[in-house]
Amino acid sequence: MGGKFGAPEKLIVNGKRLDGRKFDEFRPTVIKAGVVQNADGSAMIIQGETKITVAVYGPREVFPKHLTDAAKAYLSCKYDMAAFSTPERSRPGASRRSTEISKIMRDALAPAIFLEKYPKTKIDVYAEVTNANAGTRCAAITAAAVALADAGIEMRDLVVAIASGKADGKVILDMNEPEDNYGEADMPMAIMPRTGEITLLQMDGELTKEEVQKMIEQNIVASREIYELQKKALQDKYSAEKSMHMGDEQNG
Ligand code: ADP
Numbered sequence: 520m521g522g523k524f525g526a527p528e529k530l531i532v533n534g535k536r537l538d539g540r541k542f543d544e545f546r547p548t549v550i551k552a553g554v555v556q557n558a559d560g561s562a563m564i565i566q567g568e569t570k571i572t573v574a575v576y577g578p579r580e581v582f583p584k585h586l587t588d589a590a591k592a593y594l595s596c597k598y599d600m601a602a603f604s605t606p607e608r609s610r611p612g613a614s615r616r617s618t619e620i621s622k623i624m625r626d627a628l629a630p631a632i633f634l635e636k637y638p639k640t641k642i643d644v645y646a647e648v649t650n651a652n653a654g655t656r657c658a659a660i661t662a663a664a665v666a667l668a669d670a671g672i673e674m675r676d677l678v679v680a681i682a683s684g685k686a687d688g689k690v691i692l693d694m695n696e697p698e699d700n701y702g703e704a705d706m707p708m709a710i711m712p713r714t715g716e717i718t719l720l721q722m723d724g725e726l727t728k729e730e731v732q733k734m735i736e737q738n739i740v741a742s743r744e745i746y747e748l749q750k751k752a753l754q755d756k757y758s759a760e761k762s763m764h765m766g767d768e769q770n771g
Contacts, residue, residue, distance in 0.1 A: 526697075526700075526701050527697050527701065529687060530686035530687045530697060530698055530701060530702060531686060531687040531689055536686075536691065536695075536698070537695075537697060537698075538567075538695055542689055542690065542691045542692065543691075543692045543737050543740070543741075544692060544693075545566070545681065545692055545693035545741050545744070545745070546566050546567030546568075546569075546654075546693050546695065547565075547566075547567065548564065548565065548566045548567075548745060548748055549564070549565040549748075550562060550563070550564050550661070550662065550665055550745075550748045550749055550751075550752040551563050551564075551752055551755075551756075552665050552666070552668075552669045552752040552753050552755070552756040553669055553756040554572060555572065555574040557574075558574035558575055558576060558666070558670070559575055559576050559577060559670040559671070560574075560575040560666045560667060560668070560669035560670025560671065560672070561573060561574045561575065561666050561669060561670075562662045562663070562665035562666040562669060562752065563662060564658045564659075564661055564662040564665075566654060566657075566658045566661075566693070567652055567653070567654075567693075567695055568650055568652035568695070568696075569648070569650060569651060569652045569653060569654055569655055569658050570648070570649045570650040571646055571647065571648050571649065571655060571658050571659050571662050572646075572647050572649060572662070573644060573645065573646045573647075573659065573662040573663045573665075573666040574644075574645045574647075574666065575642065575643065575644050575645075575663070575666045575667050575669070575670040575672070576642075576643040576645075576670075577592070577637075577640060577641055577642040577643055577670070577672075578592055578637040578640035578641065578642055578672070579640060579641055579642075579643070580640070580641065581593055581639065581640060581641040582641065586641070587639050588638065588639070589638055589639060590635060590638055591634035591635045591637065591638055592632070592634045592635075592636075592637035592638065592639075592640045592641065592642050593640070593641045593642070594625055594628065594629050594632065594634060594641075594642050594644070595625070595641060595642070595643050595644065596621050596622075596624035596625040596628065596644040596646070596663070597621050597643070597644065597645050597646065598617050598620040598621045598624055598646045598648070598655075598656070598659055599613075599617060599645070599646065599647050599648065600617065600647075600648040600651055600655070601647060601648060601649050603649070604648045604649055604650050604651045605651050609651070620655070620656045620659065623656060623719055623721065624644065624646065624656070624659055624660055624663060625644075626718065626719055627660045627678055627680060627709035627718045627719035628644070628660065628663055628664065628667065628678055628709075628718070629718075630675070630711070630716065630718045631664065631667075631674050631675050631676050631677065631678045631711055631718065632667065632672060632673070632674050632675075633672075633673040633674065633675065636673055637672075642667070642670075642672060644663050644666065644667065646659035646662065646663060652695060652696045653694050653695050653696045653698070653699035653700075654681075654682055654693060654694060654699070654707075656680065656707055657680035657681050657682050657693075657707050657709075658680075659680075660678055660679075660680035660709050660719070661678070661679050661680050661681075661745060661749065663678075664677040664678040664679070664749060665677065665749050665752055665753060668749075668753055669753060669756065675711065675714075676711040676712065676713040676714060676716075677711070677712065677746060677749050677750070678709050678710065678711055678718060679709070679710050679712055679741075679742040679745045679746050679749065680707060680708065680709040680710070680719065680742075681693060681707070681708060681710075681738050681741045681742055681745060682694060682705055682706060682707035682708065682738070683706050683708075683733075683734035683735075683737055683738050684698065684699070684702045684703075684704050684705045684706060684724070684734075685702055685703040685704040685724065685726065685730065686698045686701070686702035686703065688703070690730055690733050690734055690737070692737050692738070692741055693741065702724075703724050703725070704722070704723060704724025704725065704726050704730075705721075705722070705723045705724060706720070706721065706722045706723070706726070706731070706734045706735075706738070707719065707720075707721050708720050708721075708734075708735065708738045708742075710738065710739060710742040712742050712743050712746040715739065717735075
């Protein structure tokens with residue numbers, strides 16, 4: 520997919536990435552919980568120039584009814600890109616790509632949720648990309664985990680997703696758009712940071728065994744740092760709510 524300015528000649532110049540980051544540095548990341556008023560839980564993430572909002576509804580009645588599972592909740596994930604999220608208007612509605620990302624979101628998140636605690640219900644996760652600049656599947660998973668926790672759904676752990684890749688022969692973390700479009704490889708991973716359990720691993724491009732190993736390791740290290748941002752987002756929301764309630768009590 521062509522970037523706004525076409526292919527850069529090199530992705531790494533004088534040992535630095537075009538945006539000045541170190542090879543193992545992820546993009547500046549902001550996570551906020553509780554951003555969609557009408558949802559049961561929600562979160563937004565800004566990772567570099569990628570921006571995504573996730574809303575969670577449920578556990579609620581299953582619709583269509585035939586999807587009801589007597590043993591556990593049915594987890595539904597829907598990834599969507601806003602028409603204005605890409606330089607050229609992105610075609611609204613489902614595409615092969617959005618269907619694939621919806622499925623991998625579900626695969627990455629399901630192991631972290633105690634689905635068996637919510638039999639005969641449905642949990643809906645909607646991820647809306649408002650600005651797409653690489654790494655949207657990972658950012659959507661990271662934000663969705665926060666939104667699920669914000670909805671009060673019982674979880675084994677949060678899930679963090681992050682990708683490593685290869686550009687100009689170097690292993691790099693968290694690609695930006697030119698690195699993603701013109702780099703040689705891409706390996707997104709979803710991790711439950713507390714246990715180190717990997718719930719998703721995709722790979723695109725050619726890599727040596729050593730490169731794969733390095734990518735797995737640096738994804739795990741980064742996931743622990745992003746985990747802290749997720750937990751802080753949840754704490755911030757609850758301390759804000761608590762002080763609001765305390766204010767209510769004092770005023771009433
Ligand atoms: P991810 O966003 O998870 O890296 P892809 O590898 O499929 O997923 O896409 C890489 C990037 O390409 C996206 O993050 C986005 O910036 C860009 N992109 C994807 N689809 C479109 C589209 N329809 N129009 C323009 N850019 C797109």
